[in-house]
Amino acid sequence: MIFLKLLTRIQDYFEDISMGKFVIYMVLIAWASTTIMPLLWVTNNSFRTTEEIVNHPFSLPSSFNLENYELAQARVAILNSYKNSIIMSGTTVIIVLFLGGLAGYVIARFDFVFKSVIKKLLVIGLMIPAFVTVVPVYELLIKFDLVNTYLALILPHTAGNLVFAIMMLAAYMSSLSTEIEEAALLDGASRWQIFTRIFVPMSRPAFATVGIFTFLWSYNDLFSALVYVSHKEVQPITVLLAKVSTMYGTDLGLQATAVVITVIPVLLVYIILQKQIIKGLTQGAVKG
């Protein structure tokens, strides 16, 4: 049954494919090729030696060589570093979404005295370059005795990503329909209930997007990791990138391997959260 349905759908689809659609697909595929190639290239090179990469940058590996992976594993305890990364970036995402959601809701739906000031501060927050805050933040972390704990990365990452989260969530929520909200208020619902029962579910795609980026930025932030957490037991996986590129500056194969190892979890998170976006999409359509 399902199979038949699927067949008819595919048939339907190709019947109404037009010249315009064809051009659209060509454009989309062209861009896609620029984004897929690097990933393939890096994965391919993670199985090769520097010599092969330099002399034939774009050919396939002569054999399925895991030497680079063994060397990478010898440099850092990969599983433990994965665990650290997931704990730190995961917690950052949860806090950012929670606090950012609350703040974004207030900015989107209330009018108050300091609103324009807060909006300006947010814009300034976006521009603060990480390199100048590193030293003062590190001084703070030493004072709070947080260096070499998970919080040493979670707190600064949360603060840094909140700006983006609030702006995105406020923008999304500000143009959601006010009808349901009004009805709920008339029914005596509290603001908290309105936030959790109406705004959070309706803004699911925005939450998912913000969550992805927060995870990504927190996860890929090598710089803070090198400064704030120096213990091997707490270091995230990105530190592997630094370890191989500063000392093995000329070993391209190993560097490619380090990239593959660090990219895998993010790709998984993205694919999982993307499902959320689609779920949110269908829900939004029903309620809108």
Next chain:
Amino acid sequence: MEVVFIKTKDDKKVIFFFLFPALLMMTIFLFYPIVRSFYKTFYIAVQNINPRFVGLHNYRKLLTDPAVWIATKNTFIFMIAAVIFQVGIGIVLAVLVDMIRAGKEFFKTVYFFPIVMSAASLGLLFKLLYNYNSGLLNAFLINFGYEPVLWLDASKALLMVMIPTLWQYVGFYFVIILTAMTKIPEQLYEVAYLEGASTIQRVTKVTLPLIFEDIKVILVLAITGALRVFDFVWLITQGGPFDSSQVLGTYMYSAVFQRRLFGYGSTIAILIIVLGVIITSITNKLLGKRDVSID
């Protein structure tokens, strides 16, 4: 379509308790550090030790430093290019992907790859593309009988570091626009369809106005992002040769971490923030206030 803010008596409390935690976090780990850096702009302290008060010396130096002018100019070029290409291509791709049915998921996933991969790895890739001796670009040229080109010389370095920077984040704006478009209810399109609107009209009359607020946000993101450009420039050229590809982000990094002049680095950061505030307010003025909601 003006937004009406509904008021109740507990609003003040709600505003406070909802905003406070986020503001607290940002104050401690974002605004306080920048205030502290501002304080350090009046000092010279090599390697952050034995600070010596120098008044406005760092600011005077900033104004007479030729590299700062080059970096500012290059940063503006980045900004204009980011608005045109990053945001522009991002919107076009999002609209196109929204029009198709098959393969939507596929494109959404693959357009995101460059962002997932982190600049460190992509920097390596582009370094190998541009390499004079064994790079792919020169391999092509030689194959077709041309002379190899010095891709990263002073006349081309800026363009060569702009390409990966702009390309990487197209996917970012693409995803945000696509997310924004999910809130537009199907009915609106149906209405537009029934009224006989063409595809282009549908995009310009329905889609774009309804996600206008989001576009404003991504314009601000693109502008501020351009002010902070760092990764690829540092990885590929370190701002060289002779500062030709220097941007404010790399110049500040070299001040803080290579030259260990924390005060001067902070002064550059202040310049970045001032420029950013001016430009984003102009942008917001130009775009005007147009809060809309779907009703």
Next chain:
Amino acid sequence: MKKILMLTLVFVLIFSFGVVKANEQVTLRVVTMFAGADPVSEVYEKTIEQFMADNPNVRIIDESATFDDSVKVRIENDFAAGNEPDITMYFTDAQATPVVESGRVMPLDDLIAETEIGDGILPSVLEQVRYSDGNIYAIPITGFYEGLILNVDLFEKYGVDYPTSWDKLVAAIDTFNANGITPMAVGLGITPHYQIEHSILKVGSAEGHDAGFENGVNEAWIEGLKNIKELYDMGAFQKDTLTQGWEGARGLFKQGKAAMIVEGSWAIADSQNEGKNNVTMIPYPKSGPEGNPTDMIAGFTSGLYLSKEAYQDEAKQEAVVKLFKRLTSAEFIKAAAEANGGLPAAKVTPEGLAQPYLDGLNAFQQAENISLPIDAQIPRPAWQEIVKGIGYICADRKTAEEVLDDAYQIYLEVSGN
């Protein structure tokens, strides 16, 4: 779902506080450069493990890392904020200021005289790391020497003499250029460091090289930078040298596409490319009237610092001194020097070194004068200005005089004049 998220959050918060808290034992924090691909890291890690096995009451938290800019900034701030490790390996040159002037490291002179700390370390080596206030704060482990690394196979293949003089260097450059081989690989655009030092040393004298900025810009420095420009115009370097750093240069040499590279003893292992290149090291040739053909750049620019707080802490003193002694013992120094081919700080003879190391050590022993690199002698901001200026000079956008004058102005600015 929400409950699970909240639970995880709580769990993480509690867990993250508990990571470093120790029990009754003595816990020591140690930072060294022996991490990642550093050749000594294996020996070092074994020593640490052995130490913990011998002293079950001591727990060592090893924070060793490759010292890139961010790690250096971290360590400097650790000292500024009183969060320093108990034993820290750091620089003893111009970069030592933040560590020493924080007042948080032990002056070691008395300890060296009264206890066994620093036993067996060569007195001349200790003199080299004496701080400007007259105290010794650090004990070195191994040092380095720099010179011209040659690809012996290429020299033999094209019948070129080793560049032991300026004329021979010019001849070698011409021959290699004629055969499509890059004569000298160097990343002039990003890391011209070693080329600057050697050109100045071999155009001027050791005295000129070591002049610093105290008496203004030394003539030898101007001539040295002009010499780099001369080599550049001659085509001595790879075409894209102004856009490259050390990785690019070393890559070229490793692949056998370049015949010479100016580097230090730490690069010998990499330049051999797992035995595919047959290499040797000779002193950089005399390039000007004042130069001395045997002079080399070498020395000790890093060492172990002992935290004052740890030493004065009765609970910790015994353990931290014991570990400090172990890491500065002749036995450990010998093993480290055997691993990285560097100069041992103690009276030991490393065994089993490969030929290029022996060549380098031999040249080092025959050198009339030994200089520390210029960047160990002048403040960092001034040095960076010279580094950045090389590209400008080669492209005729600035003269050597202008670049050095800019650097001198920065020297005056940061030293408070």
